Amino acid sequence: MSSVRLLYNDKPGMVMLVLLAAAAVLVPLCNLGFPDGHLLHISTFTMTLVGKYLCYGLLAVSVDLVWGYLGILSLGHGAFFALGGYAMGMYLMRQIGDRGVYGNPLLPDFMVFLNWQDLPWFWHGFDYFFFALLMVILVPAALAFAFGWFAFRSRVTGVYLSIITQAMTYALLLAFFRNEMGFGGNNGLTDFKDILGFPLQSDVTKAGLFVASATALALGYLCCRFITGSKLGRVCTAIRDQEPRVRFLGYRVENIKLFVFTFSAVLAGIAGALYVPQVGIINPTEFSPLNSIEIVIWVAVGGRGTLYGAVAGALVVNYAKSYLTAAFPDAWLFGLGALFILVTIFLPRGISGGMTGLFRKRQEIN
Amino acid sequence: MHSFSRDFALAALFWLLLMTQYCSGAEPNSQFLDGLVLLSAQSFTEKEKGIELIGASQDPLAARTLQSLLDGKLFYTSKDNILVYGESEGANYAISDFLSGESLGLVKKRNLEKITINNTLRSTLKTTIALINLQHPDDTVRLAAVNAVLSDINPELLEILAGCYQTEKNEQVRDALSVALAIGGLRQQDTAKRLEALQSVRGDVHPVIKNEIQALIDRETDAIVIKAAKSTLTAIEGKIAWFARLETLFFGLSLGSVLVLAAIGLAITFGVIGVINMAHGELIMLGAYTTYVLQQLMPDSIGLALALSVPAAFGVSGLAGILIERSVIRFLYGRPLETLLATFGISLVLQQTVRSIFSPLNRSVATPDWMSGSITINPILSLTSNRVTIFFFAMLVFGALFLLLKKSSLGLNVRAVAQNRAMARAMGIRAARVDALTFGLGSGIAGIAGVALSQLTNVGPNLGQAYIIDSFMVVVFGGVGNLWGTLLGGLSLGVANKFLEPWSGAVLAKIIILVFIILFIQKRPQGLFPQKGRAAE
Amino acid sequence: MASLQTLHPLFNRDEVFEFLKPDIPPSLDLSRGIILYLEDISVSFDGFKAINDLNLYIKDGELRCIIGPNGAGKTTMMDIITGKTRPDKGSAWFGQSINLLKLDEPEIALAGIGRKFQKPTVFENHTVHDNLELALAGNKKVLPTLKARLRSEQQDYIGETLLLIGLGDRPYSPAGSLSHGQKQWLEIGMLLMQRPKLLLIDEPAAGMTHQEMERTTELLTNLAGEHSVVVVEHDMDFIRTIARTVTVLHQGSVLAEGSMAEIQNNQKVIEVYLGG
Ligand SMILES: Nc1ncnc2c1ncn2[C@@H]1O[C@H](COP(=O)(O)OP(=O)(O)O)[C@@H](O)[C@H]1O
């Protein structure tokens, strides 16, 4: 009952959900239902690209949940995304079976290449989809929980927290570059063949992944909306604005942060897991601090503390990125850098904030 | 009998020829020429006599002759029996008259007759050459001579070396001689002498001595000597390990000093203005590129260019810093997280700018002579000069900065603004100006760090990125707003890193340090030296 | 045997793992009629003794005023009681059974001590109503908070409090838009929502007009009786109207204690405070 009211009060969110639902139906339909060259045909490339953006959207929502509502500027959410991606990648790797270059039925190619004899213990179980799914959730959650357990109890906040989240993803970046870690070193995991028996190259599978991404984004959005609309959400924003005061009201701030941070990490992990089969590769650069900080700028551009703004930001910035890196390869970093500067100075509440600001002004005038 | 007379006839002929060859040079030394003649003999005993004669001849050419013989480069021409020096060139030999040095062009191999030697001769040759060189006036030649005989010391040689040791004046040569004597001592027949020698080499870390003792243990039969040798070996190994640790400490301090240089500017801006400047690494990079450009401008005086780079880099990075502060950061005071994002944007722009101007490739910056090479402490420990220089440079910069902040009026203003912005402003301090200056100062020091870094690594657009997280770790570890903390934090992190490296590998060491700091901040969020009082809240 | 002894704590898992400790502190025991004991408390900042061997006892249901010159350590004393600052030595007990020095801020709040800060701190981006709702007593753990719905009697209680603090007409204004005095009331209202046993109120009348102050006096006298209240105030008129027992703090320790009349005639007090 109250959830319905929640959505009713969230008009932009509703618009977004409707658009998502439409896309989830129409995009695969136009891709599969119309032949190449037809006016209504959407190419598989475009569909996969948009699918990728949707994963980024979910990732942005997860960052907005902790930054916009809890005041934790995480510069390490890319790590959770990557961990989810690796968990999925390991499943896809196991599905290759003996179709690898070396044809080894037991070991993935890179292990054969490294002259390994046995599958490392942490690879066991990834033959099963449900196990991989469990890991997609559990691994980012465990990292976020362990990290948050220490950080929040010791009341590390503000820029300190941001910097150590960055150090966390940086440490993981270094670790995953090592061949001995058993995750394929700097090549990462790739050459996937199929998922749940469906070949990854086929349009139908890709359409399926697209629908899955749209659904995950919608569900993730609804979960976050549920949290932010609850009393817990109001406690979160109270923590964001006046953390010490919340403690004197009797709330265990560290537990609340831990809960929300871990949940957000899970969302990021799911986004990563959906991303990997669509792009066909996962490698350590996903852990690079630049990646994580880019997510933050999507949220900043879209407007933090709104959730739908994060999705919009992810779509807009990534579309611009795809366009600019193709058209003017050198200009992209200039553009990204300028975006950081301009948005923080001139548009601190992002596009959506700017728009609601305008909207409000008009209302006041009326 | 027959062969002897033939040899003799040939010898006489050679003698004559050699006489004519040698006439162009100084007074012929008959002993030397006699020796040369004997070298042409078939029999190795004759040759050995010849070598001895040459060795004793005191002729200036003697050492070179024997060395050429040892290297297998002495020949007679088959046709006219001239003694030549031959250098193989493909299938042919480029020959030159040995005595006059006059080039005789290329000849086929079959037109030459090599003066052959066997193993006994080889050893005699080595000893004889060493003997000649041991008398040489040049220190370096004598030193080389001692080191050359280390591997085959016989009792005869030992006596000569002992004699040399008595008269030797040069410190290094004496050291080398003492090592040689010790090795000789270890090879004595007399058990007591071996024990004595073992006693005398305790604590000598020369690798040759260590090997010799190891060899002694393997071949020795006397139990007492073995026991003594083993104990000496342990002592030596202990000492070597100690020096290895010293070396690690040196590398650690060196890394630490670089970290301090990189972090200290950040410590100032973060501690005083409370903003995290994510473009700090790029300001370091600008300093490094300034060094590179100055060197390109004055390629003939690299040392001067480097010296000029310090103020130039300070200026370039400092101005860039002030520009950043005035154009971006000042709009974001009180919003630390936004500052972090905006300065990150600046770092991207700076990187890309440098990439467009200088290409994305790494550039190498030359090291001036006085900074290259190394300072040898003992055979197993030598410190590279550039690292030593940078260490002291870092300390100098630290000291200067410390004085500046403690004693100057700028320092006073800076500390006032850091403690209470509103109050400082009320007292008439122009906070905006202080902010800009502080930011310029911190950035300028980043530029200086870049100069130092250019002497250690290649200069590239990503140079700064590699140091930014480390610098933060140092600042955070040391405690914000505390210069001493930064110094101690930087040095201890550098040392810890280097001590972990051999044990865990470089990457893992870095990860361990990062994890340690993550845990550390959580235990002590204010760092090693927390700021106390309400200002900290 | 001895080894078994050392192992003993391992069997009590809540003693080994801090997080397994039961969340609920022991219940408040008021059998001696005293709700707060502060004994021999000292705390120093950078060598400066802000609190110096402070002894203070508050009776159950009492309304106590604390006065003292600026920097006497009044706010610091409240920081210690609420767990914000840890004393260097001394003990602080809430009733007979609760050792305040072992608890952190939320635990102390849940145990029943509420606090209004010297500088009004309300959640400016939240509405007045939400501010009260956040303070509302109840299960404040994560999942219950996530699922929390306002029950009708809670809604009524919020409504009553809104009227009591004079903000009945603007429940949905953001707290940031309130005047200074209204923020003070809102914070007192939040205290009421917490239903604490002991209220610590730091300078409630600071920066208020005379009418506002009267209203505040009324509010506070309403509170006393049902709750124990400790009020820190500078304004002598204000204290005169509400005070029963007054404690004078000076340089971190108690200088005098007694009724308003006694205090006003105390020679030491006159020297350091009233007279000076
Ligand atoms: N966290 C702190 N750090 C340093 N000094 C403090 C701190 N808290 C209080 N003080 C000092 O302790 C003294 C008492 O302060 P306070 O308790 O606020 O006095 P008041 O009685 O006016 O409320 C003051 O001199 C203050 O500067």
Ligand SMILES: [Mg+2]
């Ligand atoms: Mg006070």
